[in-house]
Amino acid sequence: MLHILRQIARTGIRTEAPPSPADEAHDIGRLSAAVRRVLGRALTIRMVDAGSCNGCELEINALGNPYYNLEGLGIRFVASPRHADLLLVTGPVSKHMAIALRRTYDATPEPKIVVAVGDCGCHGGIFGESYACVGRVSNVIPVDVEVPGCPPTPTALLRGILAAITPRGPGATVPPVGGGG
Amino acid sequence: MDFSPLGLPSATLPSVVPAVRVIVPSGQLVAACRLAQEQGARLVALWASDDRDRGMGTMLRVALADADGLTVLELAIPAFEDARYGDVASVFPAAARMQRAAFDLTGVAAESEDQRPWTWMAAWPIDRFPLRRDFAASPAWEPGQEDYAFVKVEGDGVHEIAVGPVHAGIIEPGHFRFQVVGEKVLRLEERLSYAHKGIEKRFEAMTLADGHRLAGRVSGDSTVAYAWAWAQAVESITGVEPPPRALWLRALALERERIANHLGDLGHIGNDGGLAFGLAQFSRLREEVLRTNLAGYGHRLMMDAIVPGGVAADLDPRQLRAMAEESKRIAREVATLRGIYDEHDGLQDRFRACGRVSNELAVRLGVTGLAARASGVAGDLRCDFASPPWNSLEVRRVVHEDGDVAARVAVRFDELADSLRLVRTITEQMPDGDIRALAGEPVPHRLGLGYVEGWRGPVFCALEAGPGGSIRRCHPHDPSWVNWPVIEHATIGNIVPDFPLINKSFNLSYSGHDL
Incomplete structure (x- = not known):
């Protein structure tokens, strides 16, 4: 136990504003305020992998690391769509996942928000539409915000979630952030 | 492998890992597999291609590996209805799902008892086969629901x-x-197969010049390993040799991919074992590695960094020094964290004897890569077939014997330490020179092979070129294919709440398997 405490003390608090570009410190503050304003409570997210290469999942997982500290912002991932405010969906939607995605959407209570993640979720990406792929997420369920990138950086994902919970028209695209996407 | 008892000649294939091709006459496939197995071979991959346009019917290929390298068995199956081939799964159990997938995609079945679909899930008519050259998808096909016959256990309670x-x-x-x-x-x-994206068919609409982008997205967590395996396959078809610096830069990227994935897994496995502290610490270190990747490669996961002939971009001495420094620092931190994991009774109680795969089971099922090394099976392509730059790096061969979650954690810790050392050595000894060789013309009808030790295990890629730089057929093959079935065995007798921990300790790819 002493080793754990010593390591925690040595590590310190690493949570920070996203690294680059610099103006994104602003986003985290706005995100937190927007969550409280729109939902008045913690935002809950259900993540659905509808057929991705798993690159997007790696970056969504990164949102939980101490640098981005998603839970510290009042946002967390939940185990059932029935507990979720927001669906975070990666694609391309495989034909084999289309029905499961539709059912997950139907099981999510209103009001609900859908964020399509990655180039594949936004427009089918390198896989496109084929005998095996339905392509973009919006071919299956209504999408509120698209976060492009291959995969999008955690910072871009944060900005997408922010865009989704700030009321505006459907189909809004978040500009890509930084490199890596 | 010696097939002379069956009178089968073999021909050398150009490949980084030594490889031969053996043409197997009809009716001799199972005998050839058995002979190979008796000599210690294990199954790498099984796939089929529509060669009716060449008058060859359906070409079935079985890739095997032993201490000599790769052997690709080739069996031409005549193009008439109900043609069958011998059941490879009767020798190599891991072939079962590959055979079912090969039927769903090409319409040629093995003589096996289990004829349930594997890749097919009612998204296209069951009598259409996507990898046949005359296959045409219809927009009218709606995703349907299959009625899959799961095996049920009956009895009281x-x-x-x-x-x-x-x-x-x-x-x-x-x-x-x-x-x-x-x-x-x-x-x-x-x-499995929910993530089936038609990757093999998609390859046929791409070219040798841009196929590395798709290869790098077969399984995102292994993008470097796949891109390298793809590049090896293209280079063996075109006779191109990447310059030394390019190979060292590839090795650097591959070890950084191993480091990032092992860090991520050690955090998640700790978390699934009830120690959230572990996830916080290891995910922090992983993030730092990804940020250094972004600075060096312009991409956190290093996608599209490896291209046929070499690498897409060079690293400058400052970036190399930063990676060496980072490795030293992370190695110190990981040593501290390993001490904490090892001394944490609660964690060790969850890890030990959980999800155990005995050495005997691992050998029988042909388990590969990281999971095999945790069950006493010592294969590692970087040591077994040390091509440049591995032959000047003295990669440590990591083996643990217990086959449980604790052993798979220990393999990761040991490999992580060695990869961090390798990053230091590679960055310090990096040769100067070009980073990319000029592209060459493909030799017609040559089978190109790639075989690279990714963080999860060996990633295999088989490639045939068509005219004008087109792709006739590409089969990328993830080590997860042979490792998924062993999780079914590893879980028997454990309790349901331990399944997430067992599953995570393997951390297999769905996308890489479903294709």
């Missing part, structure tokens, strides 16, 4: 738990069917 394809966490889609008494698992059956 036995009940069934169905999980997925949408999971509670941030993971890929797949279905797990547990037969349970109380909390004890009697049987687990996996149903």
Whole structure:
């Protein structure tokens, strides 16, 4: 136990504003305020992998690391769509996942928000539409915000979630952030 | 491998890992597999191609590996209805799902008892086969629902738990069917293929010049390994040799991919064992590695960094020094964290004897890569076939014997330490020179092979070029294919709440398997 405490003390608090570009410190503050304003409570997210290469999942997982500290912002991932405010969906939607995605959407209570993640979720990406792929997420369920990138950086994902919970028209695209996407 | 008892000649294939091709006459496939198995071979991949346009019917290929390298068995199956080939799964159990997938995609079946679909899930008519050259998809085909015959266990108090394809966490889609008494698992059956994206068909619409982008997206967590395996396959078809610096830069990227994935897994496995502290610490270190990747490669996961002939971009001395410094620092931190994991009784109690795969089982099922090394099977392509730059790096061969979650954790810790050392050595000894050789013309009808030790295990790629730089056929093959079935065995007799921990300790790819 002493080793754990010593390591925690040595590590310190690493949570920070996203690294680059610099103006994104602003986003985290706005995100937190927007969550409280729109939902008045913690935002809950259900993540659905509808057929991705798993690159997007790696970056969504990164949102939980101490640098981005998603839970510290009042946002967390939940185990059932029935507990979720927001669906975070990666694609391309495989034909084999289309029905499961539709059912997950139907099981999510209103009001609900859908964020399509990655180039594949936004427009089918390198896989496109084929005998095996339905392509973009919006071919299956209504999408509120698209976060492009291959995969999008955690910072871009944060900005997408922010865009989704700030009321505006459907189909809004978040500009890509930084490199890596 | 010696096939002379069957009178089968072999011909050398150009490949980084030594490889031969053996043409197997009809009716001799199982005998050839058995002969190979008796000599210690294990199954790498099995796939089929539509060669009716060449008058060859359907070409079935079985890739095997032993201490000599790769052997590709080739069996031409005549193009008439109900043509069957011998059941390779009767020798190599891991072939079962590959054979079912090969039928779903090309329409040629093995003489095996289990004829259930594997890749097919009612998204296209069951009598159409996507990898046939005359296959044409119709927009009228709607995703349907299959009625899959899971094996049921009957008896007093036995009940069934169905999980997925949408999971509670941030993971890929797949279905797990547990037969349970109380909390004890009697049987687990996996149903995969939910992430089937038609990757093999998609390759045929790409070219040798841009196929590395698709190869790098077969399984995102292994993008470097796949891109390298793809590049090897293209280079063996075109006779191109990457310059030394390019190979060292590839090795650097591959070890950084191993480091990032092992860091991520050690955090998640600790978390699944009840130590959230571990996830916080290891995910922090992983993030730091990814940021250094971004600075060096312009991409956090290093996608598209490896291209046929070499690498896409060079690293400058400052970036190399930064990676060496980072490795020293992370190695110190990981040593501290390993001490904490090792001394944490609660964690060790969850890890030990959990999800155990005995050495005997691992050998029989042909388990590969990291999971095999945790069960005493010592294969590592970087040591077994040390091509440049591995032959000047003295990669440490990591082996543990217990085959449980604790052993798979220990393999990761040891490999992580060695990869951090390798990054230091590579950055310090990096040769100067060009980073990319000029592209060459493909030699007609040559089978190109790639075989690279990714963080999860060996990634295999088989490639045939068509005219004018087109791709005739590409089969990328993830080590997860042979390792998925062993999770069913590893879970038997464990309790349901330990399944996430067992599953994570393997951390297999769904996308890489489903294709």
